[in-house]
Each structure stands twice: as structure tokens, then as C-alpha cells.
Amino acid sequence: MHHIFWAILILFLVAALLRMDWIYYLVYVVGGVWVFSHWWIRRILSRLRVERRLPRYAFANEHLTAQVVVQNPVWLPLPWLQVQEAVPLELKNQAEYRTVFTIGGHSVLEHSYPLYCRRRGYYTVGPLTLRTSDLFGFVEARWEEQKAANLIVYPQIVPLSKLGLPSRSPFGGLATRQQMLEDPARMSGVRVYMNGDSLRRIHWKATAHEDTLLVKKFQPSKEVPVAILLDLDREAYPIRSRVGSSEWAISIAASIANAIIGQRQPVGLITNGSDPLAGKAGANITLHGGQEHLTTILSLLARIQMHTTESNLAAWMPAQVASLPWGTTLVVVTPQLDEPALWVLHSVSRRGSNVVVLVCARQRDFRSIQGYGRQLGVDVHSTIWDRDLVEMAEA
Template sequence: MIRLTTRGAGVLAATAGLFVLGHWAGYPFFLAIAGAGAGTLIAAIVVTGRRPRVAVSREVYPDRVERGRPAVATLRVRNPARRRHGAFTAGDRVGAATRTVGIRALGPHAETAHNYELPTERRGRHQVGPLVLERADPFGLGHRRLTTGETATLWVHPRVHVMSPPGGGRPRHHHEGAAVDDRLRGSNDLREVREYVRGDEIRHLHWKATARTGSLMVRDYVDPHQPRFTVLLDSRLRGPLLEEAVDTAASLVSAAARADRPTRLVSSGGLDVDTGGGPRAVRPLLDALCVLEPSSGPALVPEVLTRSGVGGLAVVTAGGGPADRAAVAALRDRYSPLLVFVLGEAGTFGGIPGAVVLSVSGAADAARRWNALGR
């Protein structure tokens, strides 16, 4: 939609006034001036509403990048017509910011590419594009914002520090009651029959189910001797403190997943990502942390962690009250080892029996302290 400038609004008001005055008083001169003003406004609408006839596409490489690492966008503009297209200036949206791009004149069916660096200082999922064009008429009466072209997505992951993989936790058989999660895989205990996904072992194919459903089906087994590593992130934090906590959690789950450990990421705000481990598990874990927002709930420990527990647990927080300490202390019989990373002073978390409490200044310090434990 066209927006009139201050000058354009003045011309519109003067045109209306002269038209009324000329029509009421019978002065053709005023009507002629009003007609000229109306014609100028119509021409401004036509000029500003004209959309450049170009095809716009873009690529982002890499599409997932660690916070602070370089990422580049390639903007391709092609003239599909058989006539020459004039040069124009546009802005390419990158999240909430706009990058100015000057597009040179293009001959028939010609194409040009523009490369520019993307900002990666802020964690999150950022939309790149569409191309935004600010069109204005030569008289400055109006302007219009037009968008064209496709969009791409840039995932800025948390910063991952090198951590040694977590050691093996306390194995617990899945028949020991409801306290143990039944989603572990790998033994001769059948959990379910599910559809085949790439990477499953052929020897686990269930031929009867395959014939019945028409799709490849495999047996999914439980491994009671393969405890998972769980990270609990305190998402009640805000600002830089939350970013350091997210970086710490990202470093922990990345180390565990890359070591082929079943890895689970839980936040106090309701996030729950459970993976089977392996390099492929790192992306969904980091994607979840990429879009994590602060939560407002009062509790540090979600109820889901009090119902099941297998393997080790690392809690990433910045301190809390006696209720938080009691909730974490209640988990020590379900998880082994139990570690608490406290950003700042340990405070009320100091001295939890059976737990290792580490006071750290940030994610880098947490990685250093974790590696020093030799887990």
C-alpha cells in the first residue's frame, strides 16, 4: 500500500480544497490546478506500485552455524524478460535487521549474484529475506515498500565448548518398576514394532508386520544396560546468564551424543528432547536449544524427571532457593552421577549429599571444570 509523504499529503489536501473551491465558485482555473494535482498523485501511485520484474533466490551457507561463527548468504537476481532491466537498490532482511543490496542493471535473461556475511551474534532461528524494495516517485509525494523473492532460514546454535564424554552411569534393569524409563534400545527385550528408518539393522526386520502393513517394519529393543545422560537446563534465567547456561547445556549434550550415549535434554520450562545418541542426535538437540525461550515457571525440576531415572544427570542453573535444592537432592537416588553446574556462587546447592556441585563463571569455565573431573 502506498504511503503519502508530508509533501504528498499537502498536495492531496490542496487538490481537494481547490476542487471544492473551483466547483463551488465556478473558477475553471482552480479546477485545472486540482486536476493537475490529482494527475500527479495518480502518477506517484503508478510509479511506486510498480514491482521489479526479477526472479530472486538465495542460499545460506552453512544453514546451521555456531554463535559467532561466519555464515554467508548468496543472493541471486535474474532478469527473466527479453528486455533490459534497470538498476535498483533493495534491502535484504536478516532477522530484525536489513542489509542494503545494490542490484546493477541486468540484460535480457542475465543473472547477478551478491554475497554478504550474515550476523551470527544472537542465538536463534533467523529468517533471511525476502528482498525489500523501497519505491518512491520523483516528486517525493509517496513511497511504498514491496517484497519479492524466496526466504531462507539461518539457525544460530549455541556456542559449544569441547567437553570429554560423560562416563557410564549406574545401569538399572527396566523390570525394576516404573522408576526406569522404557525407551532405551538394543537388548533382546522387545519394546515395540515400528517402521524402518535408515540405519536400522536388517536382521531386526519383522516380516509378518511388513507383509501386513506393506511397509518395512523392524523390532525395536530395549537395552537395560545402556543408561542415558540427561541434562536439565534452568530456563528461568534471563539475559547473558541464560546464554551461558544454554552454551553449557549445549556442550554437555553434544559431548554425550557424539560419544554415542543416549542423550536427553530437559528444561524447567517444558522442553524435552530424547535421543538415542550418535552424531545424528546432535542437530535436534542444538536446534531445540537454538529456539529456547526463557520460562516463567517457579520450579527448577520438572515432574517428568521425578518419575524416571537412568544414568547420569547434569543440572545447569544459577542458584535458587531451598525448594530448588530439595528438588535436586531428591533426584540423587535416581541418577548417578549427579552433577550441578551453578553459574555464580553455589549458594543453597552446596553440600548436596551424593552430588558434585561446581561453581562456574560461564560455559568455558564449566567445560574446564568438567574436563578436570576426568569423567
């Protein structure tokens, strides 16, 4: 732009010195075109209305189509307009996200481009950049979007049958266990003490009045809450399969949460992973039900990352599970399990919780740990699927 200005000024000086009329005409024409082009391009670019249409959520391995809508509300056209989108590498489905087109006056132009959600995450799409100029190249203008869009890619959801659990797993039998659990907040009467009853259930006033040991009877519970404890301690995962195993663990947690919400039961999430959006390690989503609650859990699982913790699983768990309601099923997703952690889970089981551990990485002494857990009332299962690990690691 400055080069054109100096060229016009030099031509004007030459015309003044040589007194040549045709140079004056050339100066007037070029100068007029330059001034008009400057006003024309700047005016249209400042009036353009740009909208990006992009879903807020998607799942891993899902293909999306985003759309950019450009509206020109004035009567002046643009000879050419370049639209360039900034797309993260994990979402790219083509080499470049740039296109050039002509937009007329009082017209709307729509441009679509593909996205491929290779892996879960919290991504920023944008900013969008527009470039244009006049027909002669006298004036170039650029516009950049002030606020980019966010896209949350949820973890991959797999059927629970793919986790390798036995057919009589606690997840498959929620409807049956629903009638077996009792709600300690709703007492329905008393009955004679039977061998195996907890001392906490003894109704001392009724026992003293009847001179017979009596325990409280409770109404059946309508809900079977499930708390998912996700271990994302970086040092607990095998170095060779750290990325694949941790992604598989997150997918397991997401799949269980999705299945439990699908059965209209409350679910919660406890993890020692790091949330980049919150800027801290550790997160706890309380027990609740409904699709909105599932969205909250999946959004956290989309962002969560491995974190090097100061304490191991056995030392970290007690404070996390201390406030679980009676009758809660605790599902622990971890890459490895040892005896100290089993004893912690044994104490949780004795407090009235059903405890299930899903080991998502290879462990040499798994069989012995599984047998020891059976003795302590803790169900331990292996959920390793090599094909899935390879797919997630390569994604």
C-alpha cells in the same frame, strides 16, 4: 506515473487548440515512450526469478556469506535494479544491505553479503525488496518477497574441559561407566545377596526355591543415557548477570549434549524456559541419540528464553524426572541450588541415577551446598567463567 499522463493530456489539448504540429509529435513521442516503458518495466519485473541462498543453521560468533541470485529470463534488459535485504540487527555486519546494478537480457546476476551471528536465536532474514524504473524515470516499479527465510543460530559450543569440571567427571568417564551399568531389562541369572543390594533386585521365586536370599544379575548396558535439566527460571538468576548467566547456562547445556552425542550415547533435554516458536513455557525432548536428535536439541536451545515460573526448582523437578530410566545420568544446570532441591536430587539418586549439578552463577553458600550434596550422593560443581559471561553479555 499519473503526472506524466496528465502532462501528455495537457500537451495534446494545447496542440489541438494552437494547431501546432510539433507539439503533436512531442505528444506522440512522449506518449509512446511512456506506454512502452510501462509495459517494459512491468513485464521484466514480473518475470525476474529471485533466489536467496542462506544456510539454515549457524553457530554463535560465526561469520556467514549469504547470496542473492537474480535471473532475467527475457531479452529486455533493466537499466538499473536496486536490491535491498531486511537483516535483523543481531545478524548485521555492515550498515546497509542495499545495492544497485544493471542486469541485461537473458542474464544472471549474483550478489553476496556478509552476516555475523552475534548471538543464538531464531531469526527472519527478509523480505527482499526490488526497485527499478525506466531510463527517463516515467515508470517506477517495486517487488517484495512474499516469504522470508529463517536462520537458526545455535548456542556457542565449548569444550567440556572449559566448564571447570574435575578430570574424573561423569562426562569424561562414560566409556568406563558403560561397563559398570546394568540393563534391568536383560536378566542374565541370579547370585547370592550382598550387603548394599537393593531390595528391588531380590528374585523372590529363586529365593523361595533355594531357601537362600538371591538377587537378579543383569547384562551390562550398552548405553549410558544423559538427561539435561536446564533451569531458566528468570527469578532464579542474579539481576546484574541475568542475561550473561542464562546465556552461559544454555551454552553449557548445548556443549554437554554435543559431547554426549559425540560419544554415541543418548541424551535428552528438560527445561522450564519459554519457546517463542511453540508459544508456551516448558519443553521436554526425550532421550535419543544421533546427529538429527542433536539438531533438535540445539534448535530448541537456540530459541529458548528465560521464563518467570510459578514454582521453584525443588517443586518443579519431581514431575520432570519421575520417568527417567534406571541408570540415567541427570545433569542439572541451574544458577543456584538450595537444600530442598538437593533432597529432591537425593531421591533421584536413590532410584538409580547418577546426579550432577552445574551451578552457572555466583552463590554465596556454594561451598556448604556442595558439601551437603556430597553427603547426599549429589555431585555439585561450579561452572562460572567471568570472561565468557562478559563476552556473551556484550554480544
